[in-house]
Amino acid sequence: MNNYKEPGNCPICKSKFNQNDDIVVCPSCGAPYHRECYNSLGHCLFEEKHASNFSYFKSPEQESNKEDNNEPTKKCPHCFYDNSDDSLFCKNCGFPFVNSKVNVNTFPDIPNLTYFNLDSIFGIDENETINDIKVSDIAEYVKSNVIYYIPIFKNISLKNKSRFNFSAFLFSGAWFLYRKLYKIGIILTSIVTLLMILSSFIELTYAREILNPIINSIGISSDTGFTVDHYYKLIDQFSILPMEQKFIVFLPSIIKFINFIIMILSGCIANKIYFKSCTSKISKIKTLCKNDAKLYSEEVNKYGGVNFKIIPLFLICYIIIEYFPQFIL
DSSP: OTTOOSOOBOTTTOOBOOTTSOEEEOTTTOOEEEHHHHHHHOSOTTGGGGGGTOOGGGOHHHHHTOTTOOSOEEEOTTTOOEEETTOSBOTTTOOBOGGGTOBOOOOTTSOOOTTSOIIIIIOOOTTOEETTEEHHHHHHHHOBTHHHHHHHHHHHHHHSOOOOOHHHHHHTHHHHHHTTOHHHHHHHHHHHHHHHHHHHHHHHTHHHHHHHHHHHHTTOBTTTBOOHHHHHHHHHHHHTSOHHHHHHHHHHHHHHHHHHHHHHHHHHHHHHHHHHHHHHHHHHHHHHHTTOHHHHHHHHHHHSSOOTTHHHHHHHHHHHHHHHHHHHO
8 A cells, every 4th residue: 555645446446445455556647446456457447548648636537536426327337437327428438328228349340449438539429419419319329339430420420521331341232231221221232132143143054154165175174183284275265265255254253343343332332321311310200209208219229220130131141142053053
């Protein structure tokens, strides 16, 4: 206890320090902790503020957490910070409280921003409005990956600028269905599916019928393998084919390139479309429900959030489309 300069509470468990407690102090900001509390977290609670010469005993956090505050509080399950009872985000670490249903898990391509504070990192407060809609209402509607989308929505509203959505790029129409954007999701999924079926059909029938005789004539087999000499012979044989047959051979690749363009466009437009859908649906729900909180919650749950059921369905369909034709043709 010799290295502890002032009495107070542990920032993690909020218990008052006793003379015999095993105390550790952050060397950067001076924040004191019970050793057990510090080890459970693994780092200083305020480490993201160290770069700005943050000092614990001069911080508003330390003053606002004094024991004489009798207002109802809500303890953050991540950092144990005491927030006001109506908070939707932890004021210290940014953990979302929205109806206790907000899922901040991200896709592999998106950094996990769970532990950052929207206010300090992005300059966004839960009571701020985006297109005349409170951030807290948008968070309640989006539910999953809130901390990724809200800053993007703000940027779209203020500057009409978005960022590339890698999840929409990778999964195209399936991503829109997952986000309950069913109309565009069905259109994109139908186009991509038809193109995949068409590509597989042409490749496994017409293109194979054209290429197999050439491959057999130059002696390519599983036993001999594919050599440089085989390559030049294949080019020579292919060059004398009629233009129509050349086009058929290249057609599956052309179709796959078109699919790739659709994937890129999906990634480019996804966030803006999702933003317009969210703000439009929230406004309509508010107009419909007015002061009926129960009906509002039901409508938000119906149209907002994500549709997890689409994930296994999409995977099954993809496997069937990609591999089944190889067994029947």
